[in-house]
Amino acid sequence: MMQLAQPAAQQGSWLSSILMLVLMFAIFYFLLIRPQQKRQKQHQAMIAALKKGDRVVTFSGLYGTIVDLTEDKVVLRVNESTRLTFERGAIKAVLNEEEK
Incomplete structure (x- = not known):
């Protein structure tokens, strides 16, 4: 057993x-x-909705305003004379009116 x-x-x-x-x-x-x-998915939707004039912050912590964008690149104005080009995926967040 x-x-x-x-x-x-x-x-x-x-x-x-x-x-x-x-x-x-x-x-x-x-x-x-x-x-x-x-x-x-939320980040991809935010990246797709970027437009000129948006105030954004990059993953490196750089704040700027979008002055030009293409399908894969974003040009940010950091100050009056400095413009920097980033890949679209480098954008961490779009700042709303209160954060500007």
């Missing part, structure tokens, strides 16, 4: 291991992957 009980215990252990892996993946997905995808 001992021999019959062992396979049943091993099968239960195998199923619980699979269930634990699935549960860990689900937690990992909902806590890490999904929020990152959401932030990435």
Whole structure:
């Protein structure tokens, strides 16, 4: 009778291991992957909506106003005489009226 009980215990252990892996993946997905995808979609929408005159900040911390933009480049006016060219993806955020 001992021999019959062992396979049943091993099968239960195998199923619980699979269930634990699935549960860990689900937690990992909902806590890490999904929020990152959401932030990435929001950033892509913000990048697509850029327009001349927007006050922005880059990932390097540089504040400027968009004076020209193409499909992949953005020209920022930093002060009266300085214009810098960045890739569109380098824009971190568009500042609203209160942050200007």
